[in-house]
Amino acid sequence: MIERIAIFRALQLGDMLCCVPALRALRAAHPRAHIVLIGLPWASSFVTRYRSLIDELVPFPGAVGFPEQEETDAGLPSFWSAMQERRFDLAIQLHGSGGVANDIVEQMGARLNAGYLKPDEAMREGVFIPWPDTLPEIARYNALMDALGIDASHTDLDIPLSDEDIRECAWLLNAYELDSTRLVLVHAGSQLPSRRWPAERFAQVALSLAHAGWQIALTGSAGEAPITSHIARALEGCDAIDLTGKTSLGGLAALVAKAQLVVCNDTGISHIAAAMRTKSVVIASGSDTRRWAPLDHQRHRVLADYPSCRPCSFRDCPYGHPCALNISVAQVLDVAHAQLPEPRFHTAPIHAHC
Known part of the structure; x- marks a missing residue:
């Protein structure tokens, strides 16, 4: 009988969205657990949104080798002690390929552990599978559910919208005079x-x-204003609105x-577009497109160049960023126009500048 389950995944929004199908399968298999x-502290909002799948967030204190937070092991002893008191029936390492992440989960003292193994990693006690390096991200987590005997055949992403999300979206449409029949998000x-x-x-x-x-x-977070302000200046006088920092996750999804x-980079909003079934053009720089590209290749068109340094492990490219610069404006526009519906409006800029 499995009554208490812990899932270790201390990552950001896009990563969390990619494991939703696995979480959905887990909940279906253990509806009363x-x-x-x-996870990361920000994920309290994720847990609130996916309350049907997750009951509680325990913030991870951080550890050496986990760059999403301060890299220190100082908080691990008290964390492990608290987790051991929980007496989990099942602890799932859903964070990544294995190694130290498995060590962290094993120290939690669950009755059964599950996770992934790196290619050179010794077998561990529990349900562990080799890291499925050739699978898309969503399918990797479903594969572990399959190993646990859980049916995980569905790969669709979804973002539940609350009444507040819908009201926020309606306010945005009204306040900024957005026309959904002509609206393109950049x-x-x-x-x-x-x-x-x-x-540029x-x-x-x-x-x-x-x-x-x-x-x-x-669109973008408040911290991305230095990026979007450059674009906003170029669009002065056009039918364009800068919503940077003005949307919540749910409002943005709506x-x-x-x-x-x-039209976006390979980042969280790409997964939001996939979840909301909205067409997208994704310019993928540096990332492993085999892993991160949306699964519906017709609705979501990914543009990428593949120099020998890809996939990239750098925060800042030391090679002149060829994977980004080799994708031209013309390429993106060609795909964008192919993705957009036939316009039902006259092409008439509002201002002469545009």
Whole structure:
């Protein structure tokens, strides 16, 4: 009888969205279990949104080798002690390929452990499978559910929307006079500089789409304002709105669902577009597209160049960023126009500048 389950996955939004199908399968297999996510502090909002899948968040204190937080092992002893008192029936290492992540989970003292093994890692007691390096990200976590005897055949992402999310989206549409029939969202930010297509190229794409009669909304977190402000300046006088820092996750997801297209880097909003079934053009710089690209290749078109240094392990590219610079504005515009519906409006810029 499995009544208490711990899942270790201390990662950011896009990573968390990719494991939703596995969490959905786990909940279906154990509908009455108390499922605890051991994750980053921000994930309290994730747990609130996915309350049907996860019951509780336990913030991970951080550890050496885990760069999402301060890299220190100082908080591990008290963390392990608290987790051992929980007497978990099952602890799942859903964080990554194995190694130290498995050590952390084993120290929690669960009755059964499950996870992944690196190629040179010795077999561990429990349910462990070799890290499925050739599978897309979503399928990797479903594979571990399969090893646990859980049916995990579905790979669809989803983001449940609350009434508050829907109200926020309605307010945005009204306050900024957004027309969902012409709306294109442009998201130029990404956590790592090495994953960003140049802002000036996003600006050229946005300006060209505005010329063609599409309404542009720039999205991003407040911390990405230095990136989006460059694009906003280029769009002055056009039918364009800067929403940087003005949306919650749920409000953004609801807005994505209303938009005709998302143009973005390979980052969290790409997974939001996949979850909301909105077409996208994803400029993938540095990342492993085999792993991270959306599974629906018709709805979501990924543009990528493959120099020998890819996939990239750098925060800042030391080689001149060829994977980004080799994707042209013309390529992105060609794919964007192919993804957009036939316009039902006259191409008439609002201002002469545009």
